[in-house]
Amino acid sequence: MADHLDAPGLHSPAPGGPRTDITDIYAFVKPGDATKSILILNVNPLAPTLATAFDANAIYELNIDTNGDAVAERAFRIRFSEPEGGAQQAIVHLAIGPQAASANDGGSPVIVHAPVSFGQSTAVTAQGDYKFFAGIRSDPFFFDLLGFLAGFKFTQGDFFLDKNVFSIALEVPNVAALGSNSKVGIWARTLIDTSDALVPDDRMGRPAINTVFNHGSDKNTFNQIDPAQDRTALTAGGITFVQSFANTLIQLSTVGATLGGHGTYSADEATAIAQILLPDILTYDYSDSSGFLNGRKLTDDVINIELGLVTNGSSLHDDADAHTDLLPVFPYLGNPH
Amino acid sequence: MNKIERRKFLKVTGAGVAGAAALSALGPLATLVTSVKDGELHFRAVTGLPNSPLPAYASYVLEGRVNLKTKSGVMTRSLMAGAPDAMSEIAFPGVARSAAVSNVRVTDRVVRITGRVNNPAQLTTGESDLAEITLDRSKGLAWAQFFGSEVTMRLEYTEG
Numbered sequence: 001m002a003d004h005l006d007a008p009g010l011h012s013p014a015p016g017g018p019r020t021d022i023t024d025i026y027a028f029v030k031p032g033d034a035t036k037s038i039l040i041l042n043v044n045p046l047a048p049t050l051a052t053a054f055d056a057n058a059i060y061e062l063n064i065d066t067n068g069d070a071v072a073e074r075a076f077r078i079r080f081s082e083p084e085g086g087a088q089q090a091i092v093h094l095a096i097g098p099q100a101a102s103a104n105d106g107g108s109p110v111i112v113h114a115p116v117s118f119g120q121s122t123a124v125t126a127q128g129d130y131k132f133f134a135g136i137r138s139d140p141f142f143f144d145l146l147g148f149l150a151g152f153k154f155t156q157g158d159f160f161l162d163k164n165v166f167s168i169a170l171e172v173p174n175v176a177a178l179g180s181n182s183k184v185g186i187w188a189r190t191l192i193d194t195s196d197a198l199v200p201d202d203r204m205g206r207p208a209i210n211t212v213f214n215h216g217s218d219k220n221t222f223n224q225i226d227p228a229q230d231r232t233a234l235t236a237g238g239i240t241f242v243q244s245f246a247n248t249l250i251q252l253s254t255v256g257a258t259l260g261g262h263g264t265y266s267a268d269e270a271t272a273i274a275q276i277l278l279p280d281i282l283t284y285d286y287s288d289s290s291g292f293l294n295g296r297k298l299t300d301d302v303i304n305i306e307l308g309l310v311t312n313g314s315s316l317h318d319d320a321d322a323h324t325d326l327l328p329v330f331p332y333l334g335n336p337h
Numbered sequence: 338m339n340k341i342e343r344r345k346f347l348k349v350t351g352a353g354v355a356g357a358a359a360l361s362a363l364g365p366l367a368t369l370v371t372s373v374k375d376g377e378l379h380f381r382a383v384t385g386l387p388n389s390p391l392p393a394y395a396s397y398v399l400e401g402r403v404n405l406k407t408k409s410g411v412m413t414r415s416l417m418a419g420a421p422d423a424m425s426e427i428a429f430p431g432v433a434r435s436a437a438v439s440n441v442r443v444t445d446r447v448v449r450i451t452g453r454v455n456n457p458a459q460l461t462t463g464e465s466d467l468a469e470i471t472l473d474r475s476k477g478l479a480w481a482q483f484f485g486s487e488v489t490m491r492l493e494y495t496e497g
């Protein structure tokens with residue numbers, strides 16, 4: 001799965017639980033308007049089965065690295081009111097500079113009093129050059145999960161076709177929101193506001209990184225560190241995440257060799273790929289409307305791209321296709337099931 | 338299970354001292370394999386998916402209560418999030434099935450159980466309504482299908 005249930009044992013990360021369990025992030029040029037971008041952060045896998053609202057004690061962040069140092073120079077911070085009478089409201093702050101780099105609740109408001117949508121309708125809030133949506137939506141992720149569990153026998157179709165998530169969608173002006181350098185890096189983070197501190201809960205850049213490459217308690221560690229630490233932090237086994245990723249790539253490419261791949265990656269090859277995957281940041285050039293690995297569109301078949309990568313060039317692909325329930329206008333995500 | 342129950346269990350299943358030693362060598366999950374009481378077999382078989390050498394992300398669980406005399410009973414299957422050593426309580430939606438046992442064949446310590454899924458409306462495209470599991474009580478292993486792939490499972494004892 002992309003980042004759904006990415007704590008050990010396929011649980012939602014702690015302490016937040018499903019309400020702050022990031023499932024996917026997306027970044028793409030707004031269709032029909034190249035001066036704007038769409039940023040989407042989805043949480044709450046299998047919604048509303050595991051949770052029925054956003055977490056009022058959490059900060060949902062979309063972080064923007066504008067200079068390639070794996071540190072946020074800009075951060076959109078979304079907070080929600082306590083659910084009351086079946087309603088919630090959101091506020092979005094934009095933090096810039098040092099304020100964006102550290103865990104805090106700061107920033108200037110760009111969206112206020114935005115209602116959360118709990119039904120079929122999409123309550124879009126437009127203020128200034130920004131648009132905002134938050135609410136339950138069809139999960140746009142697609143993957144033959146059962147076929148994967150059956151050992152790459154992809155015959156079961158899209159497991160996520162009838163699943164929902166809680167979505168946060170932003171339409172932003174490119175230069176004002178993301179900076180003048182069109183090449184940025186994006187990742188999402190959720191933090192839980194305890195009485196003492198903001199505790200990191202979940203984190204995601206590219207799809208299926210923590211779920212596939214990390215194992216056991218390393219999944220928690222990976223969620224709690226910052227991208228700037230991805231290449232130097234150590235796993236529970238005492239090796240770097242780069243080395244651990246390389247080991248997994250070697251393991252998976254060995255399996256891939258039996259499925260038409262080009263053979264087991266050498267240690268150097270695996271390390272080189274691991275250093276591309278880390279830090280775990282979704283690279284996005286807003287001057288280019290092509291999809292994944294440049295940003296990620298809702299229809300990008302990221303799983304097939306990554307299957308080719310981890311199996312060293314096999315033609316292995318699942319039989320799940322992009323969802324057809326997407327809306328033609330903001331927030332683009334399909335109606336909930 | 339306390340020591341007395343365990344001794345009684347071993348006697349009932351005919352494992353004996355040598356059998357118990359052999360089963361113990363398989364590890365804690367396989368030491369107590371199945372329960373047979375008054376002709377009724379209770380079993381629980383578990384495996385991580387995908388199978389090795391890939392890391393497991395989910396646990397496939399088959400459980401059953403089968404009357405060996407009347408060749409009847411019920412089998413259930415579920416897919417739980419997490420590998421068997423870290424299984425969560427989150428069940429994958431749309432995967433659970435219940436099947437009525439239609440036949441049982443016993444050869445030595447191997448039991449082959451077949452059944453039909455109770456609610457055919459649950460079946461996905463191309464999914465058979467046939468439910469089948471083979472238990473080898475001497476090895477502490479079971480074999481079953483998971484969406485077209487045969488998987489090897491470890492048997493666990495469940496109380497009757």
